[in-house]
Amino acid sequence: MSAVTASLCSTLMFVLFVSADQKNITAESGQDVTLTCRAPNNNIRVVEWSRADLGDKHVLLYRDGHFVPEGQHPSFKNRVDLQDRQMKDGDVSLILKDVTTADNGAYECHVLMGEINLLKLINSTYLHVDPPDHKIIPAESGQKVTLTCRAPNNSKRVKWSRADLRDKYVLLYQDGHLNPDNQHPSFKSRLTLQDRQMKNGDVSLILKDANTADSGTYMCRVFMEETRSWKLLINNYLIVVPPGQKMNIKAESGQNVTLPCQSSNINITGVKWMRSRMEGEYVLSYQNGNFERDNQDRSFKNRVDFLDIQMTDGNMSMIVNDLTPADSGTYMCGVFMEETRSWKYISYVRLSVTDRSGPTGGSVAVIIGVSAVVLVVGFLIYKRKRRSNTHDDPEDEQPLSPQELVGD
Numbered sequence: 001m002s003a004v005t006a007s008l009c010s011t012l013m014f015v016l017f018v019s020a021d022q023k024n025i026t027a028e029s030g031q032d033v034t035l036t037c038r039a040p041n042n043n044i045r046v047v048e049w050s051r052a053d054l055g056d057k058h059v060l061l062y063r064d065g066h067f068v069p070e071g072q073h074p075s076f077k078n079r080v081d082l083q084d085r086q087m088k089d090g091d092v093s094l095i096l097k098d099v100t101t102a103d104n105g106a107y108e109c110h111v112l113m114g115e116i117n118l119l120k121l122i123n124s125t126y127l128h129v130d131p132p133d134h135k136i137i138p139a140e141s142g143q144k145v146t147l148t149c150r151a152p153n154n155s156k157r158v159k160w161s162r163a164d165l166r167d168k169y170v171l172l173y174q175d176g177h178l179n180p181d182n183q184h185p186s187f188k189s190r191l192t193l194q195d196r197q198m199k200n201g202d203v204s205l206i207l208k209d210a211n212t213a214d215s216g217t218y219m220c221r222v223f224m225e226e227t228r229s230w231k232l233l234i235n236n237y238l239i240v241v242p243p244g245q246k247m248n249i250k251a252e253s254g255q256n257v258t259l260p261c262q263s264s265n266i267n268i269t270g271v272k273w274m275r276s277r278m279e280g281e282y283v284l285s286y287q288n289g290n291f292e293r294d295n296q297d298r299s300f301k302n303r304v305d306f307l308d309i310q311m312t313d314g315n316m317s318m319i320v321n322d323l324t325p326a327d328s329g330t331y332m333c334g335v336f337m338e339e340t341r342s343w344k345y346i347s348y349v350r351l352s353v354t355d356r357s358g359p360t361g362g363s364v365a366v367i368i369g370v371s372a373v374v375l376v377v378g379f380l381i382y383k384r385k386r387r388s389n390t391h392d393d394p395e396d397e398q399p400l401s402p403q404e405l406v407g408d
């Protein structure tokens with residue numbers, strides 16, 4: 001077997017400069033995955049794992065028996081290891097822990113062997129991570145919100161965390177009680193379990209007095225005794241809009257409307273406006289200095305823009321021109337967080353656009369004269385609209401599909 005692998009690899013050594021035929025791996029969110037790679041011999045001095053879309057940052061660099069933290073992309077910090085640090089039989093496989101959809105991409109394994117001072121591409125693996133179940137929770141500042149999660153009955157350990165809080169967690173439940181040691185200070189005295197007994201595995205949280213800094217992705221995990229690992233159960237996308245910001249906006253067809261979005265971070269590298277039920281990938285998108293158009297939903301082409309193209313002071317409000325009733329729906333504005341390579345949603349707007357009805361001009365006398373007719377016609381239009389247009393509120397509560405929600 002190893003002889004076969006070795007001969008296969010040495011054959012590939014010559015071919016791989018031209019094309020690496022790619023292997024695909026699919027994983028669930030929260031899993032630990034192993035990306036296999038075997039170098040043709042044991043004389044390995046340097047191993048580098050990289051991903052094309054990360055530029056010159058590496059995933060893992062191992063040189064002369066040490067990991068090199070300089071130049072590592074921050075999203076991999078404390079999450080990667082070699083399967084075998086001894087690299088027996090040329091095994092330079094990578095272990096990547098707690099994967100998320102942000103880890104999607106083509107991973108390449110390069111090694112430097114013996115005398116040749118050249119990193120050689122050995123293997124390339126495409127990792128695809130399935131998005132987890134999710135729920136979108138819009139809230140106004142000051143409100144009490146519930147983050148839902150249902151764990152298997154008798155769970156002994158449950159962990160709530162938020163990607164951008166790093167080592168600090170939101171809540172940790174262990175062996176019958178809450179463990180306050182590493183809880184992020186912003187949650188102290190604001191959090192309670194919905195059901196202290198956690199009957200039927202209900203480990204939902206109630207967060208008091210929500211504020212915009214609470215916006216983010218709350219991940220609920222349970223420790224699985226069988227596999228001795230954490231399993232991600234659900235992501236709650238909490239979006240707390242700033243005080244005074246309207247969450248419901250009403251407009252008439254033909255009008256222009258501004259949907260508000262304000263980031264406290266003014267160093268913006270990516271912004272996406274999304275909408276529930278759309279065909280394209282986004283309504284409006286800006287990333288790394290470019291306004292993307294390629295996968296924009298067609299119905300918004302040439303109709304949407306940032307109110308302020310410079311996004312001064314983190315103002316990422318979007319203007320939508322020439323509204324139609326079909327524009328009704330739920331809109332979310334997200335910012336890209338470089339460190340975790342994930343999107344954080346910070347604004348949520350329910351837009352409802354009604355057909356312009358009623359008189360468009362004329363004298364008061366005429367208006368009074370025809371008001372009865374208008375009422376009847378208006379009522380008929382209203383009835384027809386309710387039947388034909390599907391933009392009533394309940395339907396717009398539908399969460400975005402994971403693909404729509406998690407960009408990239």
Ligand SMILES: *[C@@H]1O[C@H](CO)[C@@H](O)[C@H](O)[C@H]1NC(C)=O
Nearest residue numbers: 021022023024025126127128
């Ligand atoms: C691997 O996955 C990528 C992205 O989903 C796809 O484009 C490619 O065709 C797949 N390759 C194989 C060999 O399945």
Ligand SMILES: *[C@@H]1O[C@H](CO)[C@@H](O)[C@H](O)[C@H]1NC(C)=O
Nearest residue numbers: 012020021036038122123124
């Ligand atoms: C990558 O490694 C796997 C497992 O070691 C092997 O089956 C596959 O052929 C390799 N692919 C390439 C392109 O070297």
Ligand SMILES: *[C@@H]1O[C@H](CO)[C@@H](O)[C@H](O)[C@H]1NC(C)=O
Nearest residue numbers: 151152153154198199200201
């Ligand atoms: C969980 O345990 C409780 C109490 O033992 C029981 O009443 C309930 O039916 C269980 N639920 C599930 C989903 O197994």
Ligand SMILES: *[C@@H]1O[C@H](CO)[C@@H](O)[C@H](O)[C@H]1NC(C)=O
Nearest residue numbers: 254255256257319320321322
């Ligand atoms: C909407 O904006 C467009 C482009 O700026 C402008 O030409 C048009 O007059 C505006 N329409 C309304 C109703 O304000």
Ligand SMILES: *[C@@H]1O[C@H](CO)[C@@H](O)[C@H](O)[C@H]1NC(C)=O
Nearest residue numbers: 260261262307308315316317
């Ligand atoms: C964004 O800027 C515009 C003016 O440029 C202002 O009218 C609007 O209120 C600002 N929006 C937010 C959310 O700050």
Ligand SMILES: *[C@@H]1O[C@H](CO)[C@@H](O)[C@H](O)[C@H]1NC(C)=O
Nearest residue numbers: 265266267268269288338339
């Ligand atoms: C803003 O982002 C750029 C590019 O990522 C970075 O070089 C710079 O240090 C950041 N500035 C602040 C204030 O975070």
